[in-house]
Amino acid sequence: MVTVRARVSFKVGQHSHIPAELLSFNGFKSNKEHVAIVFKNADKTSNPIVRLHSECLTGDVFRSSRCDCGEQLNETIMKMQQQGGIILYLRQEGRGIGLYNKIDAYQLQSQGMNTYEANNHLGFANDLRDFTEAAQALAALNIKSIRLVTNNPLKIKELTKHGIKINEIISTRVYIKEDNRNYLTAKSLYGNHKLII
Ligand SMILES: Nc1nc2c(ncn2[C@@H]2O[C@H](COP(=O)(O)OP(=O)(O)OP(=O)(O)O)[C@@H](O)[C@H]2O)c(=O)[nH]1
Numbered sequence: 001m002v003t004v005r006a007r008v009s010f011k012v013g014q015h016s017h018i019p020a021e022l023l024s025f026n027g028f029k030s031n032k033e034h035v036a037i038v039f040k041n042a043d044k045t046s047n048p049i050v051r052l053h054s055e056c057l058t059g060d061v062f063r064s065s066r067c068d069c070g071e072q073l074n075e076t077i078m079k080m081q082q083q084g085g086i087i088l089y090l091r092q093e094g095r096g097i098g099l100y101n102k103i104d105a106y107q108l109q110s111q112g113m114n115t116y117e118a119n120n121h122l123g124f125a126n127d128l129r130d131f132t133e134a135a136q137a138l139a140a141l142n143i144k145s146i147r148l149v150t151n152n153p154l155k156i157k158e159l160t161k162h163g164i165k166i167n168e169i170i171s172t173r174v175y176i177k178e179d180n181r182n183y184l185t186a187k188s189l190y191g192n193h194k195l196i197i
C-alpha cells in the first residue's frame with residue numbers, strides 16, 4: 001500500500017514566491033521517487049485539478065528547444081497558484097525509457113526519425129509509462145475524483161482503469177518552437193494526443 005511519507009512546505013516558481021507543499025511517498029513497487037506538489041491544500045478538496053507530469057530533465061530544467069514540457073510545467077504552476085491543484089511529478093523520463101535512451105532517441109530524431117520511430121528503432125515501445133503508481137499516489141491522498149490537465153488520452157484511460165474518476169479534462173497549451181514542431185506533430189498524428197497545432 002502506498003502512503004504519504006513526508007509533507008513539507010516550500011515556495012516554487014521563477015521567483016520562489018508561490019506557496020506549495022512537497023510530498024514524498026512510501027511503497028511504490030518501482031522504487032521510483034515520484035513526488036506530489038500540492039497547491040492551496042487541494043488534496044483536502046473534493047474535485048481537485050491534477051496534472052500528471054512525466055519527468056523531462058531537458059525540458060523542465062533546461063527549457064530545451066526539443067519539447068514543451070518546461071512551458072507546460074510552468075503553465076500548470078501558474079494555474080495552480082490561482083486555483084489550487086496537485087502536480088504528480090512522475091519519474092518516468094523519456095516516456096519511461098530513461099534519460100540516456102532519450103538522448104539516443106534524439107540522435108536518431110536528428111537524423112530524420114520521428115519520436116516514435118526513434119523509440120522503436122532502439123527496441124522500445126512508443127510509450128513505456130505506467131500510471132498505476134500515479135493512481136496509487138492519488139489514493140494515498142484519499143483522492144477519488146479529479147479534473148485532469150492533459151491532452152493525452154492515455155493518461156485518461158489509465159487513471160480511469162485504476163479507479164480514479166475524471167470529471168473534467170482541462171487541456172494544456174501547446175508551445176511551438178522551431179525545433180519541436182516535428183515532435184509535436186508526431187504526437188498529434190501518431191500518438192493520439194489532442195493537440196491544436
Ligand atoms: N522517448 C522520448 N521521450 C520524450 C521525447 N520528448 C519528450 N519526451 C518525454 O515525454 C514525456 C512528456 O510527458 P508529459 O509532460 O507527462 O506529457 P504528455 O504525455 O505529452 O501528455 P500531456 O499531458 O498532454 O502533456 C516526458 O517524460 C519527456 O521526457 C522524445 O523525443 N522521446
Ligand SMILES: [Zn+2]
Pocket residue numbers: 056058059060067068069070
Ligand atoms: Zn520534454
